[in-house]
Amino acid sequence: MERFVDTFFKPQILASTWPSIAKGMLVTVEIAVLVVVTGLVLGLTLAVLRTLRNKLLDYLIIIFIDLFRAIPPLVAVLLVYFGLPNVGIKIPSFAVLWLVLSLVLAAFAEEIFWAGILSVRKGQWEAARSTGLGAGQTLAFVVLPQAIRLAVPPLIAYLILFAPIVALGSFIERRFAWRR
DSSP, rough: HHHHHHOOHHHHHHHHHHHHHHHHHHHHHHHHHHHHHHHHHHHHHHHHHHHTTOOHHHHHHHHHHHOOOOOOOOHHHHHHHHGGGOOOOOOOOHHHHHHHHHHHHHHHHHHHHHHHHHSOOHHHHHHHHHHHHHHHHHHHIIHHHHHHHHHHHHHHHHHHHHHHHHHHHHHHHHHHHHGO
């Protein structure tokens, strides 16, 4: 036990590396908060846009979703992080991480919100419309509250699975910043 403590908990090493660890934790928390807020808002927006039943818009949203759900998040981050500078676009690593992970989360969140919207029974839509509510009001005041309530458990489960990806992504922020 003494050897273990001596190897992993030397006060000198802990004191010298603590500022880097604290900065890495701060970057991870900042990115996580930004990604969750941006991804969920974008996902809900895309799900609401799908309720318009515009075929072209639906196809574009489905292509976006299929693309960002199929590519592993870390691969997408690396492609954008190292690919954009090759075509002359320079974006800070923090922004790349925020943008790409937000798009990945939005793709999954849109599917979860869309499933929630579809799970609201047709009678709810009809009852709201029969009381004089317009289509937008029906969606905003009757359907979305029910859909979001149904979507919360799978969203939380996905966010728990998504947390390590954010931590790995923040590694790029610290590790590869010197290469750009």
